[in-house]
Amino acid sequence: GGKQHIAEFAIAYSLGNLCSIGSSCFFVGPVRLFKVMFKEERRTAAIIYVSCLSACIGIAVEFPTWTLPLIIVIVVQYCALVWYGLSFVPFGRSLFCKCFRKVTDTAYNQITEQV
Numbered sequence: 874g875g876k877q878h879i880a881e882f883a884i885a886y887s888l889g890n891l892c893s894i895g896s897s898c899f900f901v902g903p904v905r906l907f908k909v910m911f912k913e914e915r916r917t918a919a920i921i922y923v924s925c926l927s928a929c930i931g932i933a934v935e936f937p938t939w940t941l942p943l944i945i946v947i948v949v950q951y952c953a954l955v956w957y958g959l960s961f962v963p964f965g966r967s968l969f970c971k972c973f974r975k976v977t978d979t980a981y982n983q984i985t986e987q988v
Contacts, residue, residue: 880937883947887929890954910957918957925950 897906910919929946932939959965 876940879940879943880933883929883933883943886947887926887933887950890926890950915957915960918953918960922950922953922957925953 894906901909909915925946929943929950932943932946936942956966959969962968
């Protein structure tokens with residue numbers, strides 16, 4: 874553990890995501906995968922995901938001591954992947970947003986009641 878292993882984790886995490894994309898290519902074919910990935914409703918999430926994946930590998934290889942940027946890129950990459958995945962679930966994004974609002978409103982109300 875520790876800061877010295879973040880670059881190794883970032884590379885392993887990103888390569889794992891590349892393997893996931895590769896396995897999807899195997900099942901549906903690369904042309905269909907990229908058509909589905911970059912449909913209008915998924916385009917933004919897919920671009921952020923692929924960009925963060927590339928940035929993560931690039932930063933980890935070229936600047937392995939840049940811990941904070943690596944952590945930020947990993948978190949954004951994960952969030953983009955979740956948002957991308959929710960686009961395949963009917964009403965997935967809207968349900969997620971409603972649940973997230975409910976949780977944050979409840980937490981905010983509990984915090985403000987204590988103050």
